[in-house]
Amino acid sequence: MDARNEGMGTLKGRSRVAQQDSTSSQTAKPVARAGLLRSGMVVSVMTMLSRVLGLVRDVVIAALLGAGSGADAFFVAFKIPNFLRRLFAEGAFNQAFVPVLSEYATRRTREEVRELLDAVAGSLTVVLALITALAMLAAPWLVWVFAPGFGRDPTKLALTADMLRLTFPYLLLISLTAFSGSVLNTWNRFAVPAFTPVLLNLSLIGAALLLTxxxxEPAMALAWGVLIAGVAQLAFQAPFLARLGLLPKPWPSFAHEGVRRVLRLMAPALFGVSVSQINLLLDTVLASLLAAGSVSWLYYSDRLVELPLGVFGIAIGTVILPALSKRHAEQSAEHFAKMLDWALRAVLLLxxxxxxxxxxxxxxxLITLFHYGAMTDHDIAMSAMSLRAYALGLVAFMLIKVLAPGFFARQDTKTPVKIGIIxxxxxxxxxxxxxxxLAHAGLALATALSAYLNAGLLARGLRRDGVLVFQPGWGRFALQLGGGCAVMxxxxxxxxxxxxVWLGWGLWLRVATLAALVAGGALAYFAWLAALGVRLSHFRLNG
Structure with missing residues (x-):
């Protein structure tokens, strides 16, 4: 679309907005588009708060449980519902539901939007309640499937199964929370869903300190903390939906046209954007067969990788999906391509x-965050090996978060599933x-390599479809980033x-030194970019 036609489209869009305002009793349109950079920064700040508290949580857990059997048991009991949460709630369901909801919000009436929300909420509740009940009954078998190495220790297997019965209802609660968050994101209320995970970390910290x-069994307190967190997170978002007049009255209706479309999109999406989570789960299965502590070493290193992944990659992916979905609904192919290009540059920049x-x-x-209490020098050395392997794949993990929405926003879930299987x-x-x-570090490295394959195939597919069009300036941008990374x-x-040397230091000396290194590295990196002409204004783009 040339500038002239784009201007005419804008005038028509304003005319439509005026009509919608005059019939506000019949429509339920999202608020005016916010800048993607601003929205991304809001999500990043909230996610940073959550991730920092998550690290505090892990510091408390490491000091309390170290990398022993109790820690392994809790991490598996939490990983199973958390894996399914990322697979269903943040993965398949979110990627299938948001495009359908965006289309309803753009083209349908308020009553139709409410009917969709009621039907989806009710159907989701029924399905997940049934899955939760079955999982609680079959807890020992689930543990054996996800961590077969625990079968060698009946006590450890039984403890993990008892914890799983407490943690699995979290899947139902957090999936409904993700449903609420998808609605809020579509209406450009990004801060509330991004803040919600803070409640999980606060619950686990409180449980560790007060219930232990x-x-x-000290680890059992953490399982109770997970259950409490699920209730708190769902209750927190309800008032914000009510304020928008979008709080659903759940009523299952699998025959509803919108529900059927969401289900059709969900089925293949299960293997799409959540492939990295499946790979991490496979790591856990194999790690349970290795030396004691392997599950925990992978967990602690994965937690550090999750910090930048959540703050940057997931934040950008969160704001880009509803924006791309709206552009697709409006048939604005040129801006769709510009958004994808923007997301790629933002991911690589950070x-x-x-x-x-x-x-x-x-x-x-690892020493600054976890080397306290039961955490040993050996645990630090082993965790560092897997952390470096995961770090090699961080950019690929981020790219998947922004490339997969390019398919899901166009309601194409078949292509990502093929790529996911590969x-x-x-x-x-x-x-x-x-x-x-390489033992446990080999598992982390395998995950990183497969992530690059996944990201590369996603990018190739988007290029083939003509929706990923690299904008001018990539050569210079690559040189700028390469030089900045080298200096840093x-x-x-x-x-x-x-x-x-760090092992002999106290907490505050470790924190001060690490903070100085991180701040100095960031300053050197961004100073280099600024000297070569990179400006924040270059990354402003309207959603």
Missing amino acids: PLMD GLPAALALGVLAEPL AMVANMVFNLMLIWP GLGLYLLSPNWQ
Whole structure:
């Protein structure tokens, strides 16, 4: 579309808005588009708060449980519903529901939107309630499937099953929370869903500190914390939906046209955007067969990778999906392509230095956060190996978060599922190749390699469809980023003391030194970019 036609489209759009305002009793349209950069920053700030509290949570858990049997049991009991949450709620359901909801919000009446919300909420509740009940009954078998190595220790298997009965209802509660968040995001209320995970971390910290003394098995307190968090997160979002007049009255209706479309899109989407989560779960299965502590080493290193992934990658993916869905509903192909290009540049701008910093500062980060109480020097060394392997795949994890919405926004879920299957098979091949020479670190490296394959195939598919069109300036942008990363990485490597030195320091010296290194590295990186002409204004784009 040329500038002249785009201007005419804008005038027509304003005319439609005026008509919608005059019939506000019949329509339920999202608020005016916010800038993607601003929306992304809002989600990033809230996600940063959640991730920081998540690290505090993990510091408390590490000090309380270390990397022993109790920790392994809790991590598996939490990972199973959390995996399904990411697969269904944040993965398949979100990617299927948001495009359909965006279309209803753009083209349908208020009453039709409410009927869709009621039907989807009711149908989702019925399905997940049934799955939850069955899972609680079959808890020991689920543990054996997801962590077969626990079968060698009946006590550990029984403890994990008892925890799973408490943690699995979290899937139902958090999926309904994700449903609420999808509605709020579609109406450009990004801050509330982004803040909601903070409640999980606060619940687990509170449970660890307050309930642990009351339990015969300390790790059981954390399972109660997960259940409490699910209730709190769902209750927190309800008033904001009510304020928009969109609080659903759940009533299952699998015959509803919108529900049928969501289900059709969900089925293949299960393998699409959530492939990285499936790969992480496969890591857990194989890690349970390795030396004691392997599950925990992978968990602690994965938690550090999740910080930049959530703050940058998931934040950008969160704001880009409803924006792309709206552009597709409006048949604005040119702006659709510009949004994808913007998302790729934003991910690389932040993802590359974050991955490099994780690799260079692996041991200092782990020591500062986790080397207390039951966490040993050996645990730090083992966790650092898998952290570096995961860091190699961080950029790919982020790219998947912004490339997959390019398909889902166009209601194409078949292509990502084909790519997902290829990536999963590749991950298993890489696992079998690398687990013997590198043990748990080989599992992390396999996940990273399969993520690059996944991202590459997604990008190729979008290019083939003509919706990923690289805008001018990529060559210069690559040189700018490469130089900035080189300056930052060299500075961190030369200025950071040997990691054994960090072991003898107290908490505040560790924190102060790490903060200085991170701030100095970020300053060097962005100063280099600024000197070469990169400006924040270059990344402003309306949603």
